[in-house]
Amino acid sequence: MTSENANSKPSPARRLKPRAEIIDNESAAGPETSRQQRRFLARKAVILDAALSLFSQSGLHGVSTEQIAEAADVSKTNLFYYFSSKEEIYVGVLKRLLSDWLAPLDALDPEADPIQAIGDYVRLKMEMSRADPRSSRLFCLEIVQGAPMIGDELRTSLKTLVDRKAAVIRRWSEDGKIASVDPHHLIYAIWATTQHYADFSAQIAAISGRTLDDELFFREATENVLRVILGALSTGVEAKPSKGAA
C-alpha cells in the first residue's frame, strides 16, 4: 500500500542502470534525509507533477520526454539523470496517485453509521474528482488500456483493500442497517458515478456546458450521486441525502 520500492517490477522491458537508483525509493524519505537528498526528491516531485499533467492528457505514448522536461523546467538530458526511462516516470506517477486513491476507501469506518459513512465516502470522492481530475483521468487511461503497468498492484493491494471493505458493507446488510446489496457492485457504482465527473468532463462540458469547477454544478452533481447511491441502500425509509443545497 505504501508503494514500496520501485525496484520491484516495472513490468515490461527492464533496463538496468546504476546512477542515482540508490535514492530511488522516494516515499521512504526517512527522517535523516540530507539537504541534497531532499533537493533531489523535490526535483523528482516536480517532474512527476509535470508528467501527470501531460500523461493524463495524452497518455504514455502521446507525450515525449522533451515535453516533460520542458514542463518541469529541466533539460531533456537532465531528465534522464533523475529517471532512467520514460516508463519509469510513468509508473512513478501512477504509483504515487494509487496510494492517494486507496486512502479514502481505507478510511471507511466499520463502527460508523453506514449511511453516514458511505455518504461521506461519496462526498470525498466527489471532492477528489473536482480537486484532482488529472489523477482520476490518468488512472482511467491506464485501466481502460488493461492496466499494463499496475495490474499487479490492483490484484494485490487494491483487491485486498476492497475485499476487506466489502466485508464491512456485507455485515451492515446482514445486520439490517442497509438494504441487501452486493458490496462489490455497490463500490463499483460509487467509483463509476463519482469519477465519471472527472473522467468524462469533456463530454459533460459539451452537453451541460459546465464542469465541477462550477460550484453550483458540483453541488447538483454530488446531490444526485448521493441520491442514486444512498437510494440503493435504503431499507424502505430515509432515502434522502443529508446535504440539502440547491
Add this chain to the structure above:
Amino acid sequence: MTSENANSKPSPARRLKPRAEIIDNESAAGPETSRQQRRFLARKAVILDAALSLFSQSGLHGVSTEQIAEAADVSKTNLFYYFSSKEEIYVGVLKRLLSDWLAPLDALDPEADPIQAIGDYVRLKMEMSRADPRSSRLFCLEIVQGAPMIGDELRTSLKTLVDRKAAVIRRWSEDGKIASVDPHHLIYAIWATTQHYADFSAQIAAISGRTLDDELFFREATENVLRVILGALSTGVEAKPSKGAA
C-alpha cells in the same frame, strides 16, 4: 449524426490528398454500389475493425500503422491507399462507433412507461458493454483525453440528442410518473454505471476475478445497476427492478 463527410475538420494538422477520397463517405453507400466499390468499402471496414481493437487498447499514439496493417492483413503501403493518414483511420473508427452510441438513447420512447423505458435503456447499455467493450473503451479514451477529435460532434449531435431526451425525462418527473431528478445527471449516472463494466473491466477483473463474459456476473451487475438507477426514480414505491435473477 450520419457521420457526414470526413472532409469537414479532422482537427490538427490537415494534409490534403486526392487519391481515393471520392468514395470516402462510407456510410452513404447507396443502392448502386458497384462490385469494386463494395470490395473497397469492405476492405476499409476490415481495417477499421482491426484499428478499433488496437486503438482501444493502446490509444492513437500507442499504435503504429504497421500494426494496423498487419492486423488487417494488408501491407503497410496498401493501408495508405485506403486511408491517407493514421488520424483519418482513428477518426473513421470514432465516427462509426459514435452513431451506434447514440442509437439506444435516441430510441427512448416518450410514450412508454418511464420505469420500463429507462430500465430497458439500462439493460441495452449493459448488453452493449458486454458485446462491444472495445468501442466503449476507445470512446472513453477519446473523452478522457479531452475529446480532441470528436469534440465538435459532442457539442452538436450529442448535445442536441441528450437535451431532447432530458426534456422527456423532465416531463415524466413533472407528471409525477417518476421522482424529481435532474435529467442530465440521471443520464450521466446511467452512462457511468453501465459503461464502467466495459471501461474498467481490467480493474473489476483484478478485484472480482470476473468479467461480463461470465453470464452470472453479467446478471448480477445488471441487476445492481438497475437497482441503483431505478431506485433513484421511485416516487416512494416500486423500487424493485423487473428482472429477478440470482
Add this chain to the structure above:
DNA sequence: GTCTATACGATGATAGAC
C-alpha cells in the same frame, strides 16, 4: 491495386566535457 524501397522527421537515450 499491390509490392519494394526509401525519404525524412521525431524521439528515446547516451557520451563526455565542464
Add this chain to the structure above:
DNA sequence: GTCTATCATCGTATAGAC
C-alpha cells in the same frame, strides 16, 4: 549536476515498378 552534441531507432508517408 548540468550542458552540448550525437546516435540509433522507429514510424509516417511517398515514389515508382509491376
